[in-house]
Amino acid sequence: MAKLQKSIDKRNALVKATIELVNNNGFHATPMSKIAKMANVSPATIYLYFENKQDLVNQTYIDVKAEYTKYAFKDFDTTMSVEKGFELIWKRIADFKLKECENAMFLAQCDNTPMIDELSRQQGIKHLQPLLDLWARGKKEGIIKPMSDYLLYAYSINPLSFLMITQKRGSFQLDKTHLEEAYQSAWSSIKVCK
Amino acid sequence: MAKLQKSIDKRNALVKATIELVNNNGFHATPMSKIAKMANVSPATIYLYFENKQDLVNQTYIDVKAEYTKYAFKDFDTTMSVEKGFELIWKRIADFKLKECENAMFLAQCDNTPMIDELSRQQGIKHLQPLLDLWARGKKEGIIKPMSDYLLYAYSINPLSFLMITQKRGSFQLDKTHLEEAYQSAWSSIKVCK
Amino acid sequence: MAKLQKSIDKRNALVKATIELVNNNGFHATPMSKIAKMANVSPATIYLYFENKQDLVNQTYIDVKAEYTKYAFKDFDTTMSVEKGFELIWKRIADFKLKECENAMFLAQCDNTPMIDELSRQQGIKHLQPLLDLWARGKKEGIIKPMSDYLLYAYSINPLSFLMITQKRGSFQLDKTHLEEAYQSAWSSIKVCK
Amino acid sequence: MAKLQKSIDKRNALVKATIELVNNNGFHATPMSKIAKMANVSPATIYLYFENKQDLVNQTYIDVKAEYTKYAFKDFDTTMSVEKGFELIWKRIADFKLKECENAMFLAQCDNTPMIDELSRQQGIKHLQPLLDLWARGKKEGIIKPMSDYLLYAYSINPLSFLMITQKRGSFQLDKTHLEEAYQSAWSSIKVCK
DNA sequence: CATGAATGAGGATTCATTCAT
DNA sequence: TATGAATGAATCCTCATTCAT
Numbered sequence: 001m002a003k004l005q006k007s008i009d010k011r012n013a014l015v016k017a018t019i020e021l022v023n024n025n026g027f028h029a030t031p032m033s034k035i036a037k038m039a040n041v042s043p044a045t046i047y048l049y050f051e052n053k054q055d056l057v058n059q060t061y062i063d064v065k066a067e068y069t070k071y072a073f074k075d076f077d078t079t080m081s082v083e084k085g086f087e088l089i090w091k092r093i094a095d096f097k098l099k100e101c102e103n104a105m106f107l108a109q110c111d112n113t114p115m116i117d118e119l120s121r122q123q124g125i126k127h128l129q130p131l132l133d134l135w136a137r138g139k140k141e142g143i144i145k146p147m148s149d150y151l152l153y154a155y156s157i158n159p160l161s162f163l164m165i166t167q168k169r170g171s172f173q174l175d176k177t178h179l180e181e182a183y184q185s186a187w188s189s190i191k192v193c194k
Numbered sequence: 195m196a197k198l199q200k201s202i203d204k205r206n207a208l209v210k211a212t213i214e215l216v217n218n219n220g221f222h223a224t225p226m227s228k229i230a231k232m233a234n235v236s237p238a239t240i241y242l243y244f245e246n247k248q249d250l251v252n253q254t255y256i257d258v259k260a261e262y263t264k265y266a267f268k269d270f271d272t273t274m275s276v277e278k279g280f281e282l283i284w285k286r287i288a289d290f291k292l293k294e295c296e297n298a299m300f301l302a303q304c305d306n307t308p309m310i311d312e313l314s315r316q317q318g319i320k321h322l323q324p325l326l327d328l329w330a331r332g333k334k335e336g337i338i339k340p341m342s343d344y345l346l347y348a349y350s351i352n353p354l355s356f357l358m359i360t361q362k363r364g365s366f367q368l369d370k371t372h373l374e375e376a377y378q379s380a381w382s383s384i385k386v387c388k
Numbered sequence: 389m390a391k392l393q394k395s396i397d398k399r400n401a402l403v404k405a406t407i408e409l410v411n412n413n414g415f416h417a418t419p420m421s422k423i424a425k426m427a428n429v430s431p432a433t434i435y436l437y438f439e440n441k442q443d444l445v446n447q448t449y450i451d452v453k454a455e456y457t458k459y460a461f462k463d464f465d466t467t468m469s470v471e472k473g474f475e476l477i478w479k480r481i482a483d484f485k486l487k488e489c490e491n492a493m494f495l496a497q498c499d500n501t502p503m504i505d506e507l508s509r510q511q512g513i514k515h516l517q518p519l520l521d522l523w524a525r526g527k528k529e530g531i532i533k534p535m536s537d538y539l540l541y542a543y544s545i546n547p548l549s550f551l552m553i554t555q556k557r558g559s560f561q562l563d564k565t566h567l568e569e570a571y572q573s574a575w576s577s578i579k580v581c582k
Numbered sequence: 583m584a585k586l587q588k589s590i591d592k593r594n595a596l597v598k599a600t601i602e603l604v605n606n607n608g609f610h611a612t613p614m615s616k617i618a619k620m621a622n623v624s625p626a627t628i629y630l631y632f633e634n635k636q637d638l639v640n641q642t643y644i645d646v647k648a649e650y651t652k653y654a655f656k657d658f659d660t661t662m663s664v665e666k667g668f669e670l671i672w673k674r675i676a677d678f679k680l681k682e683c684e685n686a687m688f689l690a691q692c693d694n695t696p697m698i699d700e701l702s703r704q705q706g707i708k709h710l711q712p713l714l715d716l717w718a719r720g721k722k723e724g725i726i727k728p729m730s731d732y733l734l735y736a737y738s739i740n741p742l743s744f745l746m747i748t749q750k751r752g753s754f755q756l757d758k759t760h761l762e763e764a765y766q767s768a769w770s771s772i773k774v775c776k
Numbered sequence: 777c778a779t780g781a782a783t784g785a786g787g788a789t790t791c792a793t794t795c796a797t
Numbered sequence: 798t799a800t801g802a803a804t805g806a807a808t809c810c811t812c813a814t815t816c817a818t
Contacts, residue, residue, distance in 0.1 A: 003802085044804055052789075154360075247814090415610070431793080627782060
């Protein structure tokens with residue numbers, strides 16, 4: 001039992017170190033030896049938990065993506081109205097991107113880079129299903145514009161990534177007012193104008 | 195004269211090779227030797243044109259960014275109405291992202307990655323000034339929401355990057371209808387609702 | 389008793405795994421971990437039976453060499469005539485090389501490689517004494533050429549190793565006729581021509 | 583011109599270092615770094631001349647095999663009588679094995695080990711053709727036993743490898759008398775007894 | 777200007793061996 | 798006795814950069 005926990009802890013430490021170092025230096029500029037050092041294990045130990053470097057980032061990506069969507073849908077349930085549901089999810093996502101900044105940065109880098117296996121990428125996408133279902137309902141109810149989900153995502157969710165990065169770079173601070181404005185922009189870009 | 199042209203050609207070939215290879219493999223997974231080979235020069239020759247690898251990507255980034263903004267503002271002039279001006283710029287940018295896909299991909303990777311020097315990044319941003327000026331005017335005229343430029347950019351321009359990448363990945367094809375929808379979403383997310 | 393047997397079984401399994409893996413990959417390309425896996429024990433367990441990797445192959449060599457000579461001299465007894473005795477031994481050796489192919493291959497590799505300690509090699513040679521004694525008698529009786537034992541071995545016994553290897557490689561199949569021819573060649577190269 | 587020569591010299595130095603080190607330690611116990619050091623080049627330089635370690639030994643094997651056969655057939659011509667021809671070739675081979683001991687040892691190790699690619703092995707064999715032709719003629723003329731070439735080789739040529747190795751190990755010194763005895767044994771094992 | 781050969785430094789990965797249980 | 802997790806020390810190989818020509 002204690003042994004299993006220790007194993008899990010080590011794996012987690014490795015994943016965490018990977019995120020931090022890849023965020024700061026990029027995938028290929030992050031040596032396994034540094035990851036090991038930051039996680040307080042020997043380089044060889046990494047290979048007990050991961051097949052190789054690629055597998056390490058793939059798994060890290062999937063882990064973070066899962067955490068992201070778990071966070072996003074935490075208080076959501078399918079009986080909510082479309083508008084309430086979207087607001088809830090949007091704000092949780094915003095919360096994640098701004099509070100779990102390291103994780104969000106990592107995802108952004110993975111998503112704009114040939115760093116992750118296509119397979120792992122596919123796996124990471126699946127988790128968004130509840131949002132897509134909500135949109136489908138919204139379209140049927142005439143509340144959400146009848147557009148491709150890609151467009152809906154691009155205009156309502158993806159801008160948060162951009163904001164998170166500029167905030168991380170220090171050029172810009174996203175406060176409560178901004179956030180409300182942002183939500184309004186998101187919502188107005190996908191809702192049907194009456 | 196012919197000699198100078200030859201030099202310029204070589205520099206351009208190097209920049210182009212850099213873009214293509216970095217797009218496909220990432221910065222650190224593109225060896226100088228491959229760049230040289232693709233540009234039909236010796237590895238040593240690169241160092242006649244660029245100080246080192248970092249300098250090569252920095253300059254490439256600035257080059258592409260300049261090309262991007264030149265493209266964006268081509269037919270724009272400051273006497274246009276805010277709405278017309280924005281539509282023009284937006285559509286040029288969309289055009290660039292979809293037609294000059296390689297260039298746009300490269301920028302996306304640079305912007306979401308610790309790949310470029312902060313200094314070069316700053317330099318790349320400057321070129322967007324005309325758009326910021328247009329927005330300033332729009333805010334004064336009560337046409338554009340009085341939000342931070344970062345928010346305006348996040349909601350009206352940045353989504354195009356996401357769409358470009360998903361299109362490149364093949365999951366989704368952006369046709370004329372989509373494009374018009376996208377423009378409407380962009381505009382409706384930054385214009386003042388009457 | 390059962391415990392002791394289990395120990396012996398494990399040791400044997402390890403020796404057997406060593407032979408097979410070294411045959412296919414060579415000494416240095418066979419990791420201890422693979423040997424352990426093939427023998428169904430933990431890597432650490434190997435070190436209960438052998439001091440280290442070198443000791444493992446040394447002992448394996450000695451084991452196999454002992455088995456080889458035990459096999460060779462099984463039905464031999466010193467009262468036989470020189471010719472009968474030689475024929476018997478030669479055919480038993482041929483049998484071993486062709487039927488106990490794995491074992492014979494292993495010996496061939498050990499004998500042509502800096503893989504085994506000199507000491508273990510010496511130990512392995514001792515067991516051939518009965519053949520040397522037979523040759524000594526044969527020389528005294530004027531039946532065997534008065535040559536160095538090394539030459540006698542080189543021409544009458546060693547060719548079998550070559551044939552075994554070529555057969556293992558599949559280039560050539562050694563059938564009964566061949567075997568008889570081979571024996572005649574062996575005998576004619578060491579017997580005194582009348 | 584001088585440049586080309588320098589390249590050739592480097593390649594030769596690498597091949598020579600490979601032979602010596604592999605002879606003493608085996609393939610897998612010979613690090614590239616040691617080979618480089620012995621050849622007075624940087625480890626990276628090896629990769630200008632050879633694709634990887636496997637390629638280095640493969641090419642070394644083919645080189646040495648070619649040298650071996652060139653040596654063997656030097657003064658041979660096809661108009662000689664079968665017996666004279668065989669004696670000539672046999673003695674050249676014996677010479678090679680005893681004088682070019684390093685080379686011969688290397689071949690012996692390659693031939694008894696899963697160290698060389700099958701393809702390279704095949705290539706190495708081709709060069710023996712003149713000897714096989716001679717034997718074919720000998721069989722037609724009723725001088726050589728009508729046996730498989732593998733058997734002829736096993737009994738007339740291969741014993742020299744065994745003698746070379748035992749001599750190298752110091753257990754036994756092959757002088758002129760021995761050599762003549764050895765030749766007689768070789769010849770008597772393949773010639774047709776009258 | 778241009779080059780290709782050369783290299784030192786560094787990185788991913790493996791493996792014999794140990795140690796806590 | 799038996800184990801599996803852990804590791805430090807290699808080892809192969811790559812790559813940005815330099816230098817003689």
